[in-house]
Amino acid sequence: MLRWYGTRPIADAIRGLVEVARDEDPEQLLTYANYPTAEYLPLESLDFLMFNVFLERQRDFRRYLTRLHHLAGDRPLVLGELGIPAGDGADGERQQAEALDWQLETALERGVAGTCVFSWTDEWWVGGERVEGWPFGLTRANRSPRPALETVTRWNQRTVRDLDFDWPRVSVVICAHNSADTLDECLAHTCALDYPSLEVILVDDGSRDATAEIARRYLRARLLRIPHSGLAIARNEGFRAARGDLIAYLDADAYPTPEWPYYLALAMDRPDVGGAGGPNLPPDDDPAGAQVVARSPGGPVHVLTDDDRAEHVPGCNMAFWKLVLSEVGGFDPVYAAAGDDVDLCWKALARDWKIGFHPAALVWHHRRSGLREYLRQQRTYGRSEALVEARHPERFTPAGTARWRGRIYNSLTAPLRQQRIYRGAYGAAAYQSVYHAEGHALDLVHQVGVPIAALLVLTAPLAALSGWLAAPALVAIAFLAVLGGIDVAKAQPPRDMSRGRLRFRASVAVHHLLQPLVRWWARNRHRQPALRGLASRQALPTPVQRVRGGIVVVPEDRPRSELAAALVGTLRCRGIRAMHPSGWEDCDASLALSPLVRGELQTSSHPEGFVQIRIRPRPRPRLLAAGLVAGLVATAFSPVLAVVFMLPAASLAQGAIRARRLPARMLAKGETSS
Numbered sequence: 001m002l003r004w005y006g007t008r009p010i011a012d013a014i015r016g017l018v019e020v021a022r023d024e025d026p027e028q029l030l031t032y033a034n035y036p037t038a039e040y041l042p043l044e045s046l047d048f049l050m051f052n053v054f055l056e057r058q059r060d061f062r063r064y065l066t067r068l069h070h071l072a073g074d075r076p077l078v079l080g081e082l083g084i085p086a087g088d089g090a091d092g093e094r095q096q097a098e099a100l101d102w103q104l105e106t107a108l109e110r111g112v113a114g115t116c117v118f119s120w121t122d123e124w125w126v127g128g129e130r131v132e133g134w135p136f137g138l139t140r141a142n143r144s145p146r147p148a149l150e151t152v153t154r155w156n157q158r159t160v161r162d163l164d165f166d167w168p169r170v171s172v173v174i175c176a177h178n179s180a181d182t183l184d185e186c187l188a189h190t191c192a193l194d195y196p197s198l199e200v201i202l203v204d205d206g207s208r209d210a211t212a213e214i215a216r217r218y219l220r221a222r223l224l225r226i227p228h229s230g231l232a233i234a235r236n237e238g239f240r241a242a243r244g245d246l247i248a249y250l251d252a253d254a255y256p257t258p259e260w261p262y263y264l265a266l267a268m269d270r271p272d273v274g275g276a277g278g279p280n281l282p283p284d285d286d287p288a289g290a291q292v293v294a295r296s297p298g299g300p301v302h303v304l305t306d307d308d309r310a311e312h313v314p315g316c317n318m319a320f321w322k323l324v325l326s327e328v329g330g331f332d333p334v335y336a337a338a339g340d341d342v343d344l345c346w347k348a349l350a351r352d353w354k355i356g357f358h359p360a361a362l363v364w365h366h367r368r369s370g371l372r373e374y375l376r377q378q379r380t381y382g383r384s385e386a387l388v389e390a391r392h393p394e395r396f397t398p399a400g401t402a403r404w405r406g407r408i409y410n411s412l413t414a415p416l417r418q419q420r421i422y423r424g425a426y427g428a429a430a431y432q433s434v435y436h437a438e439g440h441a442l443d444l445v446h447q448v449g450v451p452i453a454a455l456l457v458l459t460a461p462l463a464a465l466s467g468w469l470a471a472p473a474l475v476a477i478a479f480l481a482v483l484g485g486i487d488v489a490k491a492q493p494p495r496d497m498s499r500g501r502l503r504f505r506a507s508v509a510v511h512h513l514l515q516p517l518v519r520w521w522a523r524n525r526h527r528q529p530a531l532r533g534l535a536s537r538q539a540l541p542t543p544v545q546r547v548r549g550g551i552v553v554v555p556e557d558r559p560r561s562e563l564a565a566a567l568v569g570t571l572r573c574r575g576i577r578a579m580h581p582s583g584w585e586d587c588d589a590s591l592a593l594s595p596l597v598r599g600e601l602q603t604s605s606h607p608e609g610f611v612q613i614r615i616r617p618r619p620r621p622r623l624l625a626a627g628l629v630a631g632l633v634a635t636a637f638s639p640v641l642a643v644v645f646m647l648p649a650a651s652l653a654q655g656a657i658r659a660r661r662l663p664a665r666m667l668a669k670g671e672t673s674s
Contacts, residue, residue, distance in 0.1 A: 002038055002041075003423065003427050007040065007041065007042075007421075010041065011041050011042050011043065014032050014041075014043060014045075015043075015045045018030050018045045018046065019045075029047040029048065030045075030046055030047050031046050031047060031048050031049065031050045031078070032046055032050065033050050033051075033052055033080040033081075034049070034050065034051050034052070035051065035052055036051065036053060036064065036431045036432075037429070037430070037431060037432050038432075039051070039068075039071060039431075039432070040421050040432065044492065044495075045495065046075065047075065047495070048072070048075045048076040048077070048078055048113065049068065049071065049072040049075050049076070049077050049078070050077075050078045050079070050080040051068055051077070051078075051079060051080060052079070052080045052081035052082075052118075053065070053068075053079055053081070053082055054081070054082065054083070054084070056084055056099065058102045058103075058106060061102075061103060061106055062106050062109075062110060063307065063308075064431075065077075065079075065106065065107065065110040065112060066110060066307040066308050066359060067307050069110070069111070069307075069359030069360065070304075070307060070359060070409070070411075073411035073412070074279075074281050074411045074412060076113035076114075077111075077112050077113055078112065078113050078114040078115070078116075079107060079112055079114070079115045079116060080116050081116055081117075081118040082100075082103050082104075082107070082115060082116070082117060082118065083096070083099075083100060083103070083117050083118045083119070083136055083148075084096055084099045084100070084136075085134065085135045085136050086135045086136070086137075086146060086148070087135075092135075093146050093147055093148070094147060096146065096147070096148045097146070097147040097148040097150070097151045100117065100148050100151050100152060100155075101151050101155070104117075104151070104152065104155035105155065105163065108155070108158065108159070108160055108163065109160070109163055109266055110359075110360065111160075111259070111263055111358070111359065111360020111361075117138065117148075117152055118136050119134075119136045119137050119138070120137055120138055120139060121137040121138070121139045121140070121141060121143060122134060122135050122136070122137040122139070122140055122141040123137075123141045138152055159259075160259050160262045160263070160266075161194070161195075161196070161262060163262075163266075165265070165266065167195070167196055167197065167262070167265055168197075168244070168245045168246045168265055168268070169197040169198075169199075169243065169244040169245045169246065170195060170197065170198045170199075170244045170245075170246045170247075170248055170261050170264070170265065170319075171198075171199045171200075171201060171238075171239075171242030171243060171244030171246070171247050171248065171322075172190055172193075172198065172199070172200045172201065172248045172249075172250055172261070173201045173203065173235065173238030173239060173242060173247055173248070173249050173250070174186060174187070174190065174200070174201070174202050174203065174221075174238075174249075174250050174251070174252055175203045175205055175231060175234040175235055175238060175249075175251070175252065176202060176203065176204055176205065176207060176211050176215075176252035177204075177205040177206065177207055177211075177228065177231075177234075177252075178207045178208060178209045178211060179207065179209075179211050179252035179253065180207075180209040180210040180211050180214060181253075182252055182253040182366060183202075183211055183214045183215065183252050184214050184217075185255050186250065186251075186252050186253070186254060186255045187200070187202070187214065187215065187217075187218045187221055188218075188255070189255035189256055190221075190250065190255065190256060191218045191220040191221055192258075193256065193258065193260070193261055194258070195261040195262065197244070198244070198261060199220075199222065199242070199243055199244060200218070200220050200221040200222065201221070201222050201224060201238050201241060201242060202215040202221045202222070202223050202224065203224045203226065203234045203235075203237050203238045204223060204224065204225045204226070205226060205228055205229060205230070205231070205233075205234040206225075206226065206227050206228025206229070211252075212225060222241075224237055224238065224241055229333075229336075230333065230335070230336030230337065231315075231331075231335060231336060231337055231338070231340055232330075232331035232332055232333050232334070232335040232336065232340040233331075233333050235249065235315075235330070235331045235340065236330045236331050236333070239322060239325050239330065240330075242322065244322070245321060245322055245323075246264070246265060246268070246319050246320075246321055246322070247319060247320055247321075247322050247325060248261060248264055248318070248319040249315055249316070249317075249318050249319065250316065250317065250363060251315065251316035251365065253316075253365065253366045254280060254316045254317065254363045254364060254365040254366065255363065255364055256362075256363045256364075257362045257363065257364070259360065260278070260361055260362065260363060263278060263358040263360045263361035263362075264276055264277075264278065264319045264358065264361045265319075266358055266361075267308070267319075267356035267357060267358035267361060268319075268321070268356055269308075269356060270354065270356075272352070272353060272354050273353070273354045273355070273356045274320060274321055274324035274348050274351075274353030274354065274355070275313065275318060275319060275320035275321070275324060275344075275345070275348055275353065275355045275356070276310075276313065276318070276319050276320075276355060276356035276357060276358060276361070277302060277310060277313025277314065277317050277318040277319065277355070277356075277357060277358075277361065278302075278313075278317050278357065278358050278359065278360065278361025278362055278363070279302065279317070279359060279361075279362050279363075279411065280300055280314060280316050280317045280362070280363050280364070280365035281294075281362065281363075281364060281365065281411070281412070282294040282364070282365060282366065282367050282412075283364045283366065284494070284496075286366060286367065286369070287369050288497075288500075288504065289368075289369040289370045289371075290366060290367040290368065290369040291367075291493075291494055291504075292504065292507045292508050292511060293367040293368050293369070293374045293511065294367045294412050295410075295412045295413055295491055295492065295508050296374065296508060296511035296512060296515060297443065297446060297447075297511075297512060297515050297516075298377075298378050298381055298515050298519060299367065299410070300314035300315070300316050300317075300365065301314065301408055301409060301410045302314060302357065302409055303404050303406040303407065303408050303409065304357060304406050304407050304409050305405060305406035305407075307357075307359075308356060308357050308358070309354060309355065309356065309357060310345075310355040310356070310357040310406065311345065311349065311355065311404060311405055311406040312341070312342055312345045312346075312355075312404075312406075313341070313345065313355060313357065314341055315340060315341035316363065316365050317361065317362075317363045317365070318341060320344070320348070324348055324353055325344075327351065328344065328347040328348055328351060329347075331343070331344055332391070334387055335384055335387060337380045337383075337384060338380055338381050338384040339381075339384030339385060339387055339388045340384075342388050342402075343387075343388055343391060343392070346392055346395060371507075371510070371511065371514070374511060374515075375514060375515070375518045378515050378518045378519050378522070379518050379519075379521075379522040380522075381519060381522075382518065382519040382520070382521065382522025382523040382525075382526070383522050383523070383525075383526045385400075385402075385519070385522075385523050386522075386523045386524075386526040386527045386529075386530040387526075387530045388402075389523075389527070389530070390527070390530040390531050390572060393572065393577045393578065393579055394579040394580060397444075398577070398592060398595075399444075399447070399448045400520070400523055400524070400527075401443075401444060401447045401448060408443065412492065413490065413491075413492065442486075445483065446483070446512060446513075446515075446516050447516045447519070447520070448516075449479065449483070450480070450483070450513060450516040450517060450520075451516055451517055451520040452476075453476035453477075453479050453480050454476070454480075454517055456472040456473055456475070456476035457473050457476045457477060457480075458473075459472055459473050460473035480513065483512075483513065484509045484510075484512075484513055485509075487505075487508060487509035487512040487513070488502075488505045488506060488508070488509045489505075490508075491504065491505040491508035491509065493505065531572060531573060531574070550614055550615070550659065550660040550661070550663065550664075551612055551613070551614045551663075552612070552613045552614070552663040552664055553610055553611070553612050553613075554610065554611055554613065555609055555610050555611075556609075556610065556611040557609070560588075560603050560605050560611060563603060563611060564588035564589065564601070564603055565580075567588075567589070567601060567603075567613070568580060568588075568589045568601070571589070571591065571601075571662075576591055576592065576593075576662070577591065577592035578590070578591050578601070579591075585600075586600075586602075587600035587601055587602050587616075588601045588602060588603055589601040591615065593615075593617060593654070593655035593658045593659055593662075594651045594652070594654040594655035594658070595620075595623065595651045596619060596620050596623050596624050596627065596648055596651040596652055596655065597617050597618065597619055597620065597651065597652060597654070597655020597656065597658075597659070598617075598618050598620060598655075599615040599616065599617055599618065599655070599658070599659050599662075600615065600616045600618060601613075601614075601615055602614055602615075602616060613663050614663060615658075615659040615660075615662055615663055616659065617655050617656050617659035619652060619655075624648060624652075627647060627648035627651075628645075628648060631645040631647075631648070
């Protein structure tokens with residue numbers, strides 16, 4: 001039917017049925033029994049997602065349930081049908097019971113909201129005719145029970161706590177600074193958790209309100225009071241005081257679901273998994289302003305490299321082994337308000353630890369309510385992003401945006417991407433998957449394109465000199481209008497919102513357009529201070545011996561790899577984007593000398609007891625060609641615009657000069673990073 005009628009007509013028909021049912025009974029929960037072969041159906045109007053899944057290998061079943069959680073987004077997942085047929089004789093019935101045993105256990109371990117076993121009995125009638133050969137029943141056609149019935153009865157009485165799992169000791173660390181408005185709710189839910197070995201630690205980071213008084217009401221919570229020192233130091237104080245093996249972090253404006261610590265522990269499913277996290281969603285009763293912010297960019301979202309592996313989990317819902325926190329040195333104290341979670345995740349990944357993700361390890365997280373509070377938060381995030389970039393430049397683009405290897409995931413934001421559905425020859429593909437393009441393109445357009453467009457709009461007064469000079473401003477205005485229209489179409493209002501949906505979408509679009517400007521301004525304003533405070537400095541053992549043609553010769557006994565690492569640290573302190581190579585390049589580091597020139601840092605241990613250091617300039621041919629084409633196009637419109645040719649020339653000259661002078665200037669002062 002999907003191939004014959006098309007995906008969109010079927011989805012529209014289901015949506016129409018949902019609307020009819022809601023008109024009759026607005027309080028009724030609605031779903032649709034879907035199958036994996038039609039998982040690509042857009043069914044946003046449903047209250048919960050339901051799939052009929054028949055997989056006979058536990059590994060495949062587990063992986064697919066994790067995938068279905070991501071398809072469900074912020075909605076519960078229910079299995080409408082599962083099971084296998086009973087074969088002939090007692091052995092076949094025993095195999096059916098064994099399969100249902102691991103299927104129901106896996107469904108519970110994956111956080112499925114409910115399961116329906118197919119079926120109760122073998123007796124089936126369709127169109128007045130009896131169906132033969134369907135021994136799926138928990139009872140036989142004569143209603144006598146099969147062994148599978150006892151298995152289902154046993155699992156129907158169990159919760160996630162009853163799983164056969166070696167539950168680790170968990171310490172929940174909540175860092176609070178002037179959090180009296182939300183802390184009571186947070187502690188009420190956290191202290192009510194029934195996890196077998198759990199402690200709650202509240203770190204009061206120099207609050208001046210009633211934060212400490214609220215914490216003292218909860219006997220289960222251990223209160224640590226420290227002078228106001230910032231978020232990272234508060235997190236460190238919490239994990240050092242913790243008695244548990246697994247340290248789970250929760251924000252004071254969030255609260256967990258009852259099963260939260262169990263699913264965090266289950267996410268640590270391999271010895272090389274050092275940390276884990278789960279989704280965070282705004283409570284349904286949050287005001288409309290908070291719901292708008294939840295659908296806006298720059299929030300606490302996770303970045304996934306696979307359905308159950310992450311590149312980053314936000315600090316409001318993450319857990320790490322205490323051993324891993326000690327190994328990476330804990331949280332960097334430089335992060336006073338944000339960025340500490342990104343830095344920690346990347347440090348753990350650099351040491352070959354994996355970060356797990358469990359889609360059922362859910363916390364409810366209140367967002368900022370209102371545009372002013374949201375933009376103030378984004379300004380703080382921009383400052384922190386400058387600190388992260390200074391410490392991990394290889395993970396950022398030249399434009400200053402994070403270079404994620406995984407996929408940024410926000411279940412409240414509809415992806416505006418083309419879907420490619422693998423149907424197979426003659427529609428014979430078994431489990432058809434939806435392939436998405438990388439999710440960075442539209443985000444990059446916002447984070448880079450919006451600030452550039454805003455700068456071009458400011459050139460509008462130049463139109464008084466020449467009519468052609470108004471073109472960039474007009475193009476920028478048109479670009480922002482188109483981007484705003486895309487944001488309006490992409491925004492998803494809450495499912496229960498019946499009025500003001502267009503206004504809600506427009507508000508989300510405004511947030512999307514303003515956020516990159518504030519983030520860009522804050523990031524660039526604090527980039528140099530972040531670099532200056534990056535690392536301590538120490539003098540070289542002996543001064544520079546000789547400088548010839550930009551090549552510096554120094555006496556050096558350290559291994560060349562150590563010297564190269566020290567030089568990279570010094571270059572970063574001086575504001576140069578220096579990135580360690582991957583191992584395939586013929587240089588010790590790659591440098592960003594100018595927009596059109598990159599540098600290659602090279603060292604040579606020759607002659608004996610000395611090291612030669614140079615930086616070789618390398619033009620970026622694609623960017624250079626683009627600059628020349630832009631100059632030709634501009635000159636064709638007006639000879640006055642030939643000045644555009646000066647920009648590539650100036651960039652090339654800047655890169656060449658810096659490559660020649662930088663080694664001597666850097667080392668003549670005897671500065672390398674420790």
